[in-house]
């Protein structure tokens with residue numbers, strides 16, 4: 560007997576009754592979402608389908624830079640949606656050109672390639688670095704040096720450049736000539752880099768890998784070593800960019816300029832867009848036909864990102880991010896004086912990590928769940944670091960309220976009987 564075309568007719572879900580359990584019935588099992596189901600957001604606040612309120616310090620994984628439903632972004636999105644949504648790169652794209660002009664005005668960049676995600680921006684960056692070395696030096700100059708615990712996305716090339724083998728193992732042969740070194744280790748870089756190296760890629764603050772800031776010496780030595788060996792220095796600023804750390808891009812905190820920079824996450828404030836920024840000389844290796852994307856430079860995404868960039872690049876906006884970050888770290892350190900559960904509170908601007916110790920050691924997942932129950936959404940970065948990446952527009956008062964909710968969540972975990980096999 561022929562199987563019916565739709566064998567899941569009994570699995571009809573209406574938007575009124577979506578439950579967490581429905582996720583597992585229709586979605587591939589690579590995600591494990593939280594119990595609460597978001598319904599609506601405004602600024603740094605989010606409400607679930609049961610009407611509970613949350614302070615959203617996860618911000619869609621450091622994406623919702625201006626929070627939820629920002630009026631200026633809603634307006635530009637609907638204005639562009641009423642003109643046209645998509646025409647492809649077969650046409651001159653006004654919103655994309657305007658966004659590229661802004662990115663060039665505010666950074667070292669002279670040329671921009673648009674993609675739809677961080678991984679795609681990095682994919683373009685790595686392909687360009689290989690192609691540039693191939694065009695200008697030799698086919699043998701193909702080594703990419705990356706760092707342990709680095710994260711660059713989930714396409715097969717980018718995940719292989721990323722520094723956690725557990726994410727890239729088990730998918731067959733990997734792209735070759737990628738070397739991983741300990742992060743912030745100048746000597747290791749010195750002894751590995753050679754004229755065969757085409758690029759050194761790093762996150763100025765490792766996000767997924769545990770909120771580990773690069774130190775200034777490491778960055779300037781990396782720049783110097785790249786110069787000596789004609790290798791390109793690539794900064795993956797997918798997480799650290801667009802005001803997240805208190806400068807428009809994190810390299811601007813330092814006396815170091817990369818050759819290629821990737822941006823995504825916060826760039827569209829929740830609308831998918833990625834960008835690769837570089838110089839004219841390097842961009843010349845992306846001749847017509849060498850690379851491309853159907854959706855890259857999507858007019859809605861570019862229009863939204865252009866408005867977002869106008870807001871975020873204002874010096875007052877960036878200095879407010881920096882001072883809210885300082886307040887945040889102070890409030891977290893005060894909390895820690897009471898409970899002694901963090902071995903370190905670190906980060907830059909509004910990208911903050913707390914390394915757990917004592918009874919909370921390796922329990923970042925439990926802290927994230929407990930926080931949600933107490934009305935604050937946070938992230939983890941590995942099993943032993945909780946990560947805060949709130950919307951950049953949150954208020955001083957929301958910083959304090961959020962840390963109070965975090966404190967109640969931690970108090971709850973500390974009085975809870977220890978689970979088997981823990982502590």
Ligand SMILES: *Cc1c(COP(=O)(O)O)cnc(C)c1O
Pocket residue numbers: 675676677678679681710711712713762766767795796797798799823824
């Ligand atoms: C999130 C992230 C990526 C991947 O971005 P996607 O949009 O998920 O492809 C790459 N690099 C860094 C540093 C990131 O934080």
